[in-house]
Amino acid sequence: MALTIASREVDGITVLDLSGRITLGEGSVQLRDAIRGLIGKGTKSILLNLGRVDYIDSSGLGELVSAYTTAKNQQAEVKLLNLTKRVHDLLQLTKLYTVFDIKDDEASAIASFK
Amino acid sequence: MESVSQVEAAAGKLAAETGLDEDERFHVTMAAREAAVNAVLHGNEYDPAKRVTASFENNGKALVITITDQGKGLDPETLPDPLARENLLRGTGRGLFLIRSFMDEVHFRQLHPGTELTLVKRLSPADKGSIKMLHRDLDAG
Numbered sequence: 001m002a003l004t005i006a007s008r009e010v011d012g013i014t015v016l017d018l019s020g021r022i023t024l025g026e027g028s029v030q031l032r033d034a035i036r037g038l039i040g041k042g043t044k045s046i047l048l049n050l051g052r053v054d055y056i057d058s059s060g061l062g063e064l065v066s067a068y069t070t071a072k073n074q075q076a077e078v079k080l081l082n083l084t085k086r087v088h089d090l091l092q093l094t095k096l097y098t099v100f101d102i103k104d105d106e107a108s109a110i111a112s113f114k
Numbered sequence: 115m116e117s118v119s120q121v122e123a124a125a126g127k128l129a130a131e132t133g134l135d136e137d138e139r140f141h142v143t144m145a146a147r148e149a150a151v152n153a154v155l156h157g158n159e160y161d162p163a164k165r166v167t168a169s170f171e172n173n174g175k176a177l178v179i180t181i182t183d184q185g186k187g188l189d190p191e192t193l194p195d196p197l198a199r200e201n202l203l204r205g206t207g208r209g210l211f212l213i214r215s216f217m218d219e220v221h222f223r224q225l226h227p228g229t230e231l232t233l234v235k236r237l238s239p240a241d242k243g244s245i246k247m248l249h250r251d252l253d254a255g
Binding site: 055063069094096098 | 115118140144147148151155196197202203204205206208209211212215
């Protein structure tokens, strides 16, 4: 299933609800465009809800890293929410778990930006 | 990218016909996909004149998946370690690491031109045990 991205605002934080796969040719470009679009508009706090992302390949992992570094370079912040077991395991295996701020609960994730 | 999807689907079908558990089937499928992406992207560099070939075998002891490209060749020892602190924020370079993490054996062969990558997933003793159990049940019935 290709990636779908829905955007919403919660207490001034932009939450992107992602659903599907983040892989080369199936989602990585959409994610990149969404992040760059938000950063370009001056958005400083982005929460990526990965609760319905069931598959990320190495390109998708690279895209998450790129989102993190793009945001950081613009004094913005990207955090991750609701990892599925598969995505959690991949982030642990690749040590990206040590890079990202990862949350399990949306309310505390939103509060953590302030 | 169509060939990548075909390799992924074929690997998934091969893995589904074994006693591998769900996580291991996922690992086989993902490793095959990563190998196909490497072949198309880094091996053949998206050149439509170059082909990627793939073969899939269950020899009873292991799944053996072979992916071949027609690119310039690859020395896997020259690739940076994606787990090194200085490489963690790189956007690329994790595909081969994932393949090696998910499969029991990974072999490279240079073809001049091209690279052949062979992925091996051994079927575990537990899997063989479950197959024997199934046969016993069938015999008993």
